[in-house]
Amino acid sequence: MTDVHALLLPVGADLYALPVDWAREVVAPPTLTPLATAPPVVIGLFNLRGQIVPLLDTAALLSLGQMETTTFAVVVTGPHGLAALATTGFPQRQMLETPTGTSDLPGTTGLYQVGTEVAALLDPAALLTPERVRDPAARLDPTPRGDG
Structure with missing residues (x-):
C-alpha cells in the first residue's frame, strides 16, 4: 500500500484518519438545527454558505x-x-506511511502509527452511504450491488 495523505480526526480518546482528498474544509462547531426525525447519527443540519450540510x-x-x-x-x-x-479536537494533516495492522472496525481499512498513537484509516465511501447513516450497526458490504 502506498503512503496516504490524511487528515487526523480526534474523536474522544481515539484517532481516525480521513484521506485528505475526501476533505473539503474544516469548520468551527457550526450552529445546528436539530431534526426530530433524523437517525441518531445525524447531530443536526447547518448552513455552509447557502448549502445545507448534515453533521x-x-x-x-x-x-x-x-x-x-x-x-x-x-x-x-x-x-x-x-x-x-x-x-473533538482540531484535525491535523499527516502523511501516513506503511500500515501497522488491520482494523476490525467497520468502515476502516487499516491502522497506522502516528507518534505514540494509532490511527484507524476511515473508508468514507463505506461510512457515508445512506444505509450506514440510517443504521450504523448495519453490516458494511464492500461488494457493489447492481447488474453485471
Missing part, C-alpha cells in the same frame, strides 16, 4: 457510542453530496 456523529457512525461534544466539523464531499464529520 454526523463520527463515533456513532463507527458504532462506538455517541460524542458528547463537537469541537470542529470536517466537511466532506461524499458519494451522496456534502456531509460533515464531528471531531
Whole structure:
C-alpha cells in the first residue's frame, strides 16, 4: 500500500484518519438545527454558505457510542453530496506511511502509527452511504450491488 495523505480526526480518546482528498474544509462547531426525525447519527443540519450540510456523529457512525461534544466539523464531499464529520479536537494533516495492522472496525481499512498513537484509516465511501447513516450497526458490504 502506498503512503496516504490524511487528515487526523480526534474523536474522544481515539484517532481516525480521513484521506485528505475526501476533505473539503474544516469548520468551527457550526450552529445546528436539530431534526426530530433524523437517525441518531445525524447531530443536526447547518448552513455552509447557502448549502445545507448534515453533521454526523463520527463515533456513532463507527458504532462506538455517541460524542458528547463537537469541537470542529470536517466537511466532506461524499458519494451522496456534502456531509460533515464531528471531531473533538482540531484535525491535523499527516502523511501516513506503511500500515501497522488491520482494523476490525467497520468502515476502516487499516491502522497506522502516528507518534505514540494509532490511527484507524476511515473508508468514507463505506461510512457515508445512506444505509450506514440510517443504521450504523448495519453490516458494511464492500461488494457493489447492481447488474453485471
